[in-house]
Structures are given as C-alpha cells and as structure tokens.
Amino acid sequence: MSVNDVNSIRKLLILGNGWFVGKIPLAYIGRHSCSGAILDEEDFELEECIEEVQHEFLSFSNSMYMIFKNLNSKQEERFEFRHLKKLGIYRGNLNPEDLILTNSFERTKKYTINHWETDDEEYYLEFQDPWKGVYGEFTFHKGEIFDFEKFEFNIEKLDAGFHFYEWVCQVCYLGKSREKGKINKGKRKKRLRIEKLGSKIT
Numbered sequence: 001m002s003v004n005d006v007n008s009i010r011k012l013l014i015l016g017n018g019w020f021v022g023k024i025p026l027a028y029i030g031r032h033s034c035s036g037a038i039l040d041e042e043d044f045e046l047e048e049c050i051e052e053v054q055h056e057f058l059s060f061s062n063s064m065y066m067i068f069k070n071l072n073s074k075q076e077e078r079f080e081f082r083h084l085k086k087l088g089i090y091r092g093n094l095n096p097e098d099l100i101l102t103n104s105f106e107r108t109k110k111y112t113i114n115h116w117e118t119d120d121e122e123y124y125l126e127f128q129d130p131w132k133g134v135y136g137e138f139t140f141h142k143g144e145i146f147d148f149e150k151f152e153f154n155i156e157k158l159d160a161g162f163h164f165y166e167w168v169c170q171v172c173y174l175g176k177s178r179e180k181g182k183i184n185k186g187k188r189k190k191r192l193r194i195e196k197l198g199s200k201i202t
Contacts (some may be wrong), residue, residue, distance in 0.1 A: 134181020
C-alpha cells in the first residue's frame with residue numbers, strides 16, 4: 001500500500017513557526033506629565049480593552065514542512081520547504097530554495113508617531129504572539145484524491161520586530177477546511193500604533 005492510497009484515510013500536517021497578529025483597543029491612554037509635556041512613549045499609561053486576533057501567519061521559510069500520513073498503513077512522507085516548488089505544491093513567484101538561509105533581504109522601516117498631532121482615540125496596541133507547532137491539518141477520506149495543485153498560498157511580508165521583513169503565508173487546500181493543530185506560544189510582543197494614515201514611516 002502506498003502512502004497516497006485512495007482507498008485509505010490520509011492526513012496532511014503543515015508544521016513550522018508563525019505568528020498570531022492582532023489588535024488591542026485602548027480604554028485609556030495617559031500621555032502627558034503634570035506640566036503638560038508629552039512623556040516618552042515607554043512611560044505612557046495604558047488601559048487595554050479586549051484583544052482581537054486578526055491573522056494567523058505561518059513563516060514561509062525553512063522552518064516549514066509537511067508530513068503526509070496514511071492512517072491505515074502508518075506510512076508517511078515528508079515534504080521539505082525547499083522542495084515545495086519542484087513538487088508543484090507552491091506555484092508562486094518566490095523560490096523556496098533561495099530562502100533556506102535567510103527569509104528576506106528587505107529591511108524593515110521605522111514606524112514613528114507624532115504624538116503632538118495624534119488624538120487619544122486614534123491609538124491602539126498591535127500584538128504578535130509567536131508560535132511553533134502544527135499550523136493545520138487536512139484529512140482525506142477513502143475515495144478522495146490528494147492533489148498538489150489544490151494548494152493555495154497567500155504570501156505577505158510581516159514586520160516581526162527584526163531588522164528584515166519576514167515572508168509569511170496562509171495556506172489553504174481547495175474544498176477542505178483546515179483543522180487547527182497543536183501549537184506552543186512564545187512571548188507576546190506589543191507595539192503602539194495609530195489608526196489614521198498620518199503616521200510617519202521613515
């Protein structure tokens with residue numbers, strides 16, 4: 001029996017590292033000292049509201065790989081990140097083989113806020129929760145065909161707080177719902193942001 005025997009139950013697992021990215025509205029922000037001067041940003045007094053997870057991203061890098069399991073025969077096959085394009089699983093413009101040693105060569109841009117020209121209600125916190133584990137699982141029942149061409153990758157650049165942008169992705173398989181896998185979260189990062197387009201990026 002082969003791993004991809006159509007008369008068996010099979011499961012595909014996508015593993016790697018990634019980030020949950022979201023927003024925390026502020027119920028209150030205290031920016032001014034007793035004299036009326038604006039404090040340094042790290043000294044602002046913040047009262048947070050309920051957070052909202054907006055995106056879950058998987059790092060499009062060498063940390064990503066797939067395992068295809070036959071649940072009947074217990075056989076399995078592993079698809080490494082660097083081979084995803086050769087196999088036809090990923091058909092986009094990036095070449096995974098070029099991203100094995102480094103994720104991106106594009107430097108991140110510094111995000112600055114003019115606090116004198118910003119109103120309190122425009123502020124919010126952006127948070128990022130790093131994670132490691134199983135991004136998702138897809139189950140294929142007896143009679144279902146597993147087809148590489150049904151994979152779709154949505155690729156984006158993410159400022160994860162490093163010197164260079166990270167290539168990240170969201171993966172789907174046409175006609176299948178992604179089952180969430182087991183992950184372990186790392187330490188959360190929070191950064192002050194504003195809603196309006198008047199923020200200055202240098």
